Amino acid sequence: MDTGVETAGPSHFIEEIIEKDREQGRYGGRVHTRFPPEPNGYLHIGHAKAICLNFGLAAQYGGKCNLRFDDTNPTKEEVEYVDSIKTDIRWLGFDWEDREYYASDYFGQLYDWAEQLIREGKAYVDDLSAEETREYRGTLTEPGRESPCRNRSVEENLDLFRRMKAGEFPEGSRTLRAKIDMASPNLNLRDPVMYRILRATHHRTGDEWAIYPTYDWAHGQSDSIEGVTHSICTLEFEDHRPLYNWFLEALGIHHPRQVEFARLNLTHTVMSKRKLLELVRRGIVRGWDDPRMPTLSGMRRRGYTPEAIREFAERGGVAKRPSTADLALLEYYLREDLNRRAPRRMAVLRPLKVLLTNVPEDHLEEFEVPNNPEDPEAGTRSVPFTRTLYIEREDFAEVPPPKFFRLSPGKEARLRAAYLITCREVIKDPDTGEIVEIHCEVDPETRGGNAPDGRKVKATLHWVSEAHAIPAEVRLYDNLFAVEDPNEGEDWMANLNPSSLEILTACRVEGSLGEARPGERYQFERQGYFCMDPDSESGRPVFNRSVTLKDAWAKIQKSQK
RNA sequence: UCCGGGAUCGUCUAAUGGCAGGACAGCGGCCUUUGGAGCCGUUAAUUGGGGUUCGAGUCCCUGUCCCGGAGCCA
Numbered sequence: 001m002d003t004g005v006e007t008a009g010p011s012h013f014i015e016e017i018i019e020k021d022r023e024q025g026r027y028g029g030r031v032h033t034r035f036p037p038e039p040n041g042y043l044h045i046g047h048a049k050a051i052c053l054n055f056g057l058a059a060q061y062g063g064k065c066n067l068r069f070d071d072t073n074p075t076k077e078e079v080e081y082v083d084s085i086k087t088d089i090r091w092l093g094f095d096w097e098d099r100e101y102y103a104s105d106y107f108g109q110l111y112d113w114a115e116q117l118i119r120e121g122k123a124y125v126d127d128l129s130a131e132e133t134r135e136y137r138g139t140l141t142e143p144g145r146e147s148p149c150r151n152r153s154v155e156e157n158l159d160l161f162r163r164m165k166a167g168e169f170p171e172g173s174r175t176l177r178a179k180i181d182m183a184s185p186n187l188n189l190r191d192p193v194m195y196r197i198l199r200a201t202h203h204r205t206g207d208e209w210a211i212y213p214t215y216d217w218a219h220g221q222s223d224s225i226e227g228v229t230h231s232i233c234t235l236e237f238e239d240h241r242p243l244y245n246w247f248l249e250a251l252g253i254h255h256p257r258q259v260e261f262a263r264l265n266l267t268h269t270v271m272s273k274r275k276l277l278e279l280v281r282r283g284i285v286r287g288w289d290d291p292r293m294p295t296l297s298g299m300r301r302r303g304y305t306p307e308a309i310r311e312f313a314e315r316g317g318v319a320k321r322p323s324t325a326d327l328a329l330l331e332y333y334l335r336e337d338l339n340r341r342a343p344r345r346m347a348v349l350r351p352l353k354v355l356l357t358n359v360p361e362d363h364l365e366e367f368e369v370p371n372n373p374e375d376p377e378a379g380t381r382s383v384p385f386t387r388t389l390y391i392e393r394e395d396f397a398e399v400p401p402p403k404f405f406r407l408s409p410g411k412e413a414r415l416r417a418a419y420l421i422t423c424r425e426v427i428k429d430p431d432t433g434e435i436v437e438i439h440c441e442v443d444p445e446t447r448g449g450n451a452p453d454g455r456k457v458k459a460t461l462h463w464v465s466e467a468h469a470i471p472a473e474v475r476l477y478d479n480l481f482a483v484e485d486p487n488e489g490e491d492w493m494a495n496l497n498p499s500s501l502e503i504l505t506a507c508r509v510e511g512s513l514g515e516a517r518p519g520e521r522y523q524f525e526r527q528g529y530f531c532m533d534p535d536s537e538s539g540r541p542v543f544n545r546s547v548t549l550k551d552a553w554a555k556i557q558k559s560q561k
Numbered sequence: 562u563c564c565g566g567g568a569u570c571g572u573c574u575a576a577u578g579g580c581a582g583g584a585c586a587g588c589g590g591c592c593u594u595u596g597g598a599g600c601c602g603u604u605a606a607u608u609g610g611g612g613u614u615c616g617a618g619u620c621c622c623u624g625u626c627c628c629g630g631a632g633c634c635a
Contacts, residue, residue, distance in 0.1 A: 322627080335597090552596040
């Protein structure tokens with residue numbers, strides 16, 4: 001079958017399956033996928049992979065991808081989640097056009113099909129309680145037993161089912177079950193529940209329904225209604241595939257192919273919605289969009305770009321082997337992206353005052369500094385230079401450790417894009433002994449940062465002019481969990497990293513950052529990439545550290561310990 | 562224990578009977594007005610045993626280990 005779509009050949013097993021289907025003319029060569037989130041929580045980096053896969057496959061084969069909310073459980077679902085999910089998918093860069101669907105759109109059709117199965121003797125109303133149902137189901141190693149209700153007449157089943165729908169019975173008192181095989185080694189086939197009675201207000205259908213379809217009964221039929229060809233889901237649904245197929249065959253309707261792949265896990269974080277919800281509810285993080293969260297909204301606030309996330313999701317490959325990607329890989333893609341496009345700025349996080357003794361009190365000089373050495377198109381900006389500056393406290397050492405080549409007494413270092421300076425004096429607080437200020441001498445021959453005699457100065461320090469700098473708050477983030485796999489051990493909460501957030505309130509940032517807007521990303525030279533937070537107020541910006549720069553000095557210090 | 566999956570450098574992933582390759586991480590070096598970036602080099606793997614074959618990560622047999630499954634959750 002030639003639909004005019006060219007590909008470079010399959011790059012993973014799902015593409016292989018799709019291409020084989022197309023060659024055989026299955027589904028008329030069509031590829032139609034869907035992303036089916038349940039609106040019961042925020043999307044996270046794991047979902048990003050499913051989103052990229054489903055939308056990506058559709059685009060690649062000239063097909064479509066639907067957004068379908070799997071909203072069959074009104075007790076857990078909320079519009080807040082619907083809205084956040086749509087925002088996040090759009091932000092990631094995908095478009096479902098007018099195909100925004102809800103499983104709840106199909107409640108009527110699903111109900112009619114259920115009656116059809118009842119009429120054909122393939123479904124029955126069961127009076128067993130939840131607990132009895134469990135007992136009758138048997139165990140992993142022993143077959144189940146048939147419910148006493150299993151052989152009711154079609155008429156009785158129809159009557160009971162209609163009365164379930166009419167709301168005549170209390171919640172949990174009856175279910176509709178498919179009549180399959182109580183002895184099946186696959187527990188999903190031991191007469192799975194299709195409908196349960198739930199007295200809850202649904203976010204879309206309100207109180208119209210007293211019964212709600214289960215996932216198994218709703219999902220495949222929804223796929224079928226939408227003309228989906230390849231229903232891609234995660235590994236835990238592998239055991240459900242026979243049931244997915246059973247319903248579709250029993251109904252004799254369009255039959256999509258379910259394909260399972262391994263979900264993506266990340267080190268140093270948790271991915272289950274339940275655990276993320278608990279972090280939010282217990283106030284361990286500030287909310288779903290806390291920059292330490294692996295949610296897309298958290299990552300967005302942290303400063304992650306959609307491009308970096310897509311790269312991470314797509315270049316990781318698609319397989320069935322459960323895997324956990326190293327957080328370092330995600331960070332690599334962010335740095336790779338931001339290095340190319342983030343404007344550079346100077347920001348002093350922990351200021352140390354520097355007095356330039358041979359610079360006049362009223363001296364003001366401007367330097368043109370490139371916005372991005374990687375990108376000449378990014379232009380330059382003007383940076384003011386005066387007698388009193390701030391440098392980073394850690395760029396000065398009264399007693400330099402081995403291999404430290406920054407500023408120390410009698411040593412020379414370069415102020416980025418400005419002058420070479422030599423430290424002449426260290427001023428300390430007489431009571432505490434703390435260094436409060438250092439006095440340095442500028443070599444006036446080195447304007448721009450180069451010595452006419454060609455002497456080499458290894459260290460280049462970032463700095464800001466005291467009179468021009470803006471006070472700022474900077475939030476430094478570290479891994480939410482101290483260990484690679486927080487799920488190890490009996491208490492995952494015990495693995496939390498107690499210092500995952502450090503708030504710096506005395507920062508001084510370059511004056512040009514006064515024009516920054518929330519959501520904008522910058523590289524603070526020599527430190528990392530930062531994103532302006534919505535908490536910012538005029539005159540007092542707040543920046544989140546997205547990721548550090550690679551830090552060779554930190555590595556040296558670590559190896560010296 | 563029953564059913565369904567899975568196992569390749571530390572991590573992720575290629576190789577579809579024909580040189581086990583790439584990326585990240587690590588290590589070493591070059592370069593550098595960001596100890597950044599870039600460039601170069603390098604360490605490192607086929608779950609065990611048996612078989613088929615000129616040739617096996619790939620096919621067969623057998624063992625081991627790991628993941629998922631007993632919601633009226635999805």
